[in-house]
Every structure is written in C-alpha cells, then in structure tokens.
Amino acid sequence: MKRKMLLATVLLLIFATTLAMKPTSAVDTLSPDDFKLQSFSKTVDFFNFARLYAASHNKTPPPEDWHAYLYQTYINVSGFQLFYSGLINLTAGEGTLTIPVQSFLEHYKTPNNKDVLTSSSFIMLLAFNDTASSLYANSPDKNDNLYASFSLGLDLTDIYGDSSKPALSSKVTVIPLSSSNNDLTWEWGMRYTNLTAVWWRMFTDPLNPRFEVLPIAITTYEELTFTYKLTINPTDHEATVTANYVIGRMTNLWLFHWLFLIPIPIVWHYNSTGTYRLDGTKISDETIYQFLESQHIKMSIVLFQNSLVLDGTTESTFNNQNVTDAEVDVSSGAISTEAGNEKIFEANFGTKQQYKLFNYTDSTETPYNATTRTAPRVGYARNPLFSMHVALLKYVPLIVAHIDPPLYQKAKDRMLNMTYADYFYLISYPKYSGFKIVHDPTYTAYIAGVSPTARLPNLFGLMIIGAIIVVAVIGAVFVFRRRGLKTQSMQPTTPTTTTT
Numbered sequence: 001m002k003r004k005m006l007l008a009t010v011l012l013l014i015f016a017t018t019l020a021m022k023p024t025s026a027v028d029t030l031s032p033d034d035f036k037l038q039s040f041s042k043t044v045d046f047f048n049f050a051r052l053y054a055a056s057h058n059k060t061p062p063p064e065d066w067h068a069y070l071y072q073t074y075i076n077v078s079g080f081q082l083f084y085s086g087l088i089n090l091t092a093g094e095g096t097l098t099i100p101v102q103s104f105l106e107h108y109k110t111p112n113n114k115d116v117l118t119s120s121s122f123i124m125l126l127a128f129n130d131t132a133s134s135l136y137a138n139s140p141d142k143n144d145n146l147y148a149s150f151s152l153g154l155d156l157t158d159i160y161g162d163s164s165k166p167a168l169s170s171k172v173t174v175i176p177l178s179s180s181n182n183d184l185t186w187e188w189g190m191r192y193t194n195l196t197a198v199w200w201r202m203f204t205d206p207l208n209p210r211f212e213v214l215p216i217a218i219t220t221y222e223e224l225t226f227t228y229k230l231t232i233n234p235t236d237h238e239a240t241v242t243a244n245y246v247i248g249r250m251t252n253l254w255l256f257h258w259l260f261l262i263p264i265p266i267v268w269h270y271n272s273t274g275t276y277r278l279d280g281t282k283i284s285d286e287t288i289y290q291f292l293e294s295q296h297i298k299m300s301i302v303l304f305q306n307s308l309v310l311d312g313t314t315e316s317t318f319n320n321q322n323v324t325d326a327e328v329d330v331s332s333g334a335i336s337t338e339a340g341n342e343k344i345f346e347a348n349f350g351t352k353q354q355y356k357l358f359n360y361t362d363s364t365e366t367p368y369n370a371t372t373r374t375a376p377r378v379g380y381a382r383n384p385l386f387s388m389h390v391a392l393l394k395y396v397p398l399i400v401a402h403i404d405p406p407l408y409q410k411a412k413d414r415m416l417n418m419t420y421a422d423y424f425y426l427i428s429y430p431k432y433s434g435f436k437i438v439h440d441p442t443y444t445a446y447i448a449g450v451s452p453t454a455r456l457p458n459l460f461g462l463m464i465i466g467a468i469i470v471v472a473v474i475g476a477v478f479v480f481r482r483r484g485l486k487t488q489s490m491q492p493t494t495p496t497t498t499t500t
Helices: 002-016 032-036 046-056 288-294 384-393 396-402 405-411 461-475
Strands: 039-045 066-077 080-092 096-098 102-109 115-129 145-155 171-180 185-203 217-233 238-247 250-258 265-270 282-284 298-309 314-318 334-339 342-348 354-359 364-369 371-375 423-429 436-439 442-446
Touching (some): 046 066, 066 171, 066 185, 080 171, 080 185, 080 217, 080 238, 102 238, 115 185, 115 238, 115 442, 238 298, 250 288, 298 314, 298 334, 298 342, 423 436
Antiparallel strands (some): 066 080, 080 096, 102 115, 115 298, 171 185, 185 217, 217 238, 217 250, 238 436, 238 442, 250 265, 298 423, 314 334, 334 342, 342 442, 354 364, 354 436, 371 423
C-alpha cells in the first residue's frame, strides 16, 4: 500500500510538472480605489480575475472549479509604491496544490525625477555539488552537477479527511502586513511548511540548456519562509527591503534509480533514522544528513532582477563591471543599477554575507559565508525547464498599456522577460547537509524623498502585474490538458491561513 501510494504521488507530481498551457493575459478585478489607499493586505483569487477578463474579451475562461489564491500586500507612502504577491494555494477539481512563488514590484520617482519600475522574483531552489572541472567553487555553474527543484505542497486533507494520509500536506502561514515608525517601516511575509520538492538534473550551458525528463529525487523539508521588511528614509532618499529567507531542514529523501529502458524507478528512502526500501525494510543506518554530506550537496536559490526607466536605459554593475549576462562573484558587495549617471536601485549581498546553519543532529548554530554570483541568462531563461515561465512572462507587460501608453511601449518586449533580465543571481550556501538555513540580502531603491503622506498616482496595473508574475511561474506546473488527466469535480478549497 505504501509503495502504491508513493508511486502514485510520484506520477502525479511528475505529470503536473510536465504539462503545458496556452498563455493568457488577464486583468485584475480589484477596484482602482484600493490603490488610492496607503496600504492593503488581501487574499485574492487570480482565476476569478481571469474568468471576468475572459467574459469581457470573448476568451475561453478557466474552469469554474479552478482557484488560485494569492496573498498580496500594497504600500504607497513617501512617493513610493511596493506591491508584493505570494501564492497560498491552487485548486483544480480534486485536491489543493501549493508552490512557493514570490515576487515584489516597486514603482517610484528618483531624486532626478526618473520614473522607475523594478521587479524582484524568486524562482526556485537549486542543489548542486562541485565537480573537478567546476568554474566557481561553492557556486553552481555549468560544469557542476545541478539539481533543479520545483516545490510542490499537496494538501491531501480534502481527499483523506481524518484518515491516515502520506506526510505530503503543506500548510501556509500568512504574516500580516504591519507598520511602525510613523508608517515608514513595514513588515509582512509567508511561511510554507512541510513542502515537497521534485528534483531534476539541469544543465545551464548556454550552447545547450536542458534538463533530464525523469526526476532524480523527491524531498520534503520542514519549511520555506519569506519575510520582508521595508524601511523608508525620505531624508536619505532610500527605500530598503530586507528579504529574509529560511530554508527548513530536509526530513525525507526518495532517491530514484531508473532502470535502463524501463520508466520504473528503484527507490531508496532516507530519513533521520536511516535508509529504507519502500516496503519499510531498513537497508542502512545512513541518514538523510549523512547522505547529503557524503555527496557534498550544497544549496542555492535562483532569483532574477529587472528594471525599467521610462525615458532612458539602465545598466547594472558590480565594481564597474557589467553583470548583465555575465558571471561575477558579488558576495562582498552590491549590484548597482543606474540610469544615466543616477543610481536607481541596489541589491546588496555584502552587508549580510553570512548565513546561519542550524545543525539538527547536535543542536548547534554556526555562521558561514554565502556565495552570490550572477549567471548567464540563456542557461535559465531558454532552458526547456523554464519554457512556460518565459512564454507567460512575456505577456505581463501588456497590462502596462492600461497604465501609461508610453510606458507600455517601453516595457512590452523587455520588462519581466527572463531573457532580457537585468541579471540572474544565485545565492549559494556551501555548507548544508540538509539542515536549516537563514539568510537576508537587502534591496534599496533610490527615491525622490517626499513627505511620508505623499502618494504616487494610482497605478492600478501594479496589482495585475504582480498577480500575473506569480501565476505565470506556477502555470508551468499546474495545468491539465483536455486529453490528459481528468479530475473529479469537488467544491473549491478556500485558503486556510494562520496569522502570526
């Protein structure tokens, strides 16, 4: 029974992550008056937006039992706007799916009155180990063994009820938006717990970006937490976001050994007590942590940054070296984005270069240096593993036409397009062993610096851009072809969240 359940889960996860969908643009249905407020914090259903848009534009709407719940926060103070969007869960017929997708956008005027729009997007976890031909020690490069992860949290409660179920159910804790310091400091976030990740071998050689179709492993880990703190300093013309990432310890690892020419794996299950077959037979005392250490597995996260200036171009550099589509170690400092001779944005890794590793086996906490490096875009943006990301993200700027036609003409081909990102960057944690990691880089926007009560004109499209970014990323792993998997109809599941 356990073997059948695990294999069924494996097939479901593999199937869900290899399907495709037809890209569709959508319009948010929240009232524009919401964006006249100083702030809001809401949960919205993106597919409701899509259905309303389809009805008014003669498009085919998503099925009525499809729901995508997003936690969204909005801040509009001191002439600075920030819009954040994180996925809570999706439902489509039977069951609920959670994928940790995070993005925040910023819109502001610079001290020299440049109109700026930036986006910062978390894509995935990437495990790796260095090889003898590694180009950059302790940082994933094209010569290393790379293992791409898409985290999938399946909430099985509605299927199994109170009966025994596989330990793959994910929960989401929303950290509500709060303010202090006369509304110049804001905090919010999300915590995903008991997440399941499917891992594939990935190759980022720009000449042949690809991935292996059959996954290599499935893991569960305790949490993936994102917390954000925005600090606005009008006097110094700065708005700084500190993004704190917590990668919880791995609790289970199912390693696949695929039989030659037969798509059926031999599976070994590692946990904190040893190694087991699927029938529960213990075959070794080697724990999941010992295995990861013996294989020299290291962890990293993949993100990308983009920016747009209405009347001008931007350049991102580190120590006067252009980092766009380049491989540059930026661990000790900051990537600066400029428009003309004016600095408009900065991603700083040197201020918090160290991360904390919590060793589960001996209850110790040790600081280590993180390694942050930019990477060529092609290996990621044109990798088939991200084909749906690219296909869907290119539709995002269409919505800017509803904000400002000149801005749309500037944004339509490049803004939020992974292929034209300002830069991809990989934050790596060389010492790992499957334990808990805590780290927090900072992002600074250089704003005009006006009264704390000043607000920018209503840019309703920020909400729509953010929603599409999140759903664009998750679209690659949560779509059913008409001739593919058929799901039973069931009542949609509303998000179950707990505020802290």
